Amino acid sequence: MAQVHRYLITGTHGCGKSTLSHRICSELKKSGYNAIVLSETARESPFPINQGQTVEATLYIALKQAVKELEAIAHGYQHLVLDRGVLDSFVYSEATRREEISEVEAGLLEAFKVWTGKYDDIIFVKSDHNSTLEADGVRDTDTAFAQRVERLFEHLLMENFHDRIRVLSYGDMLRSKIKIGGAGEIYLDYERQYELVS
DSSP: OOOOEEEEEEOSTTSSHHHHHHHHHHHHHHTTOOEEEEOOSGGGOSSOOGGGOOHHHHHHHHHHHHHHHHHHHHTTOSEEEEESOTTHHHHHHHHHOOSOOOHHHHHHHHHHHHHHHTOSEEEEEEOOTTSOOOOOSSSOOOHHHHHHHHHHHHHHHHHHHTTTEEEEEHHHHHHOOEEEOTTSOEEETTOBOOOOOO
């Protein structure tokens, strides 16, 4: 089996992940790579999400995301651009937690940290808190909630992958040029060193 490259685009909702994911995938395809965007799975959840997210939703979303990755690999895609990864649902779970983390959640969280450590690239898009979140029938529009989620992302990423995170602000993401290297590496203008915001 040929080597599979996985690029994670992560961050809170409304920060531009989908836009960046599709731009990167387009450039990979233009460069001759067999690439696909794997969209987030939260919208498919039969359980409550956003500020009402349940433990069942957390597990459903994370496991379905993992299955999507495996199915794409089974279908022969060699470059997967992930519009959210397996850890994202755990961040939202933490942002809405009303009870102690379950043993099953804790075990999967550790397993998915290892899983995420295997990604070739982790790009964290930081939101523009000056903009209003647009209602789309699914996305939560509470900016305080989105900011809490973003802070949790920052801490999770810094704690586990601090030496591998690339950061783009929303504005920089929009104007950043994307270049693809000979082995499928992604080069972005305006990316910054990771700085943890407390």
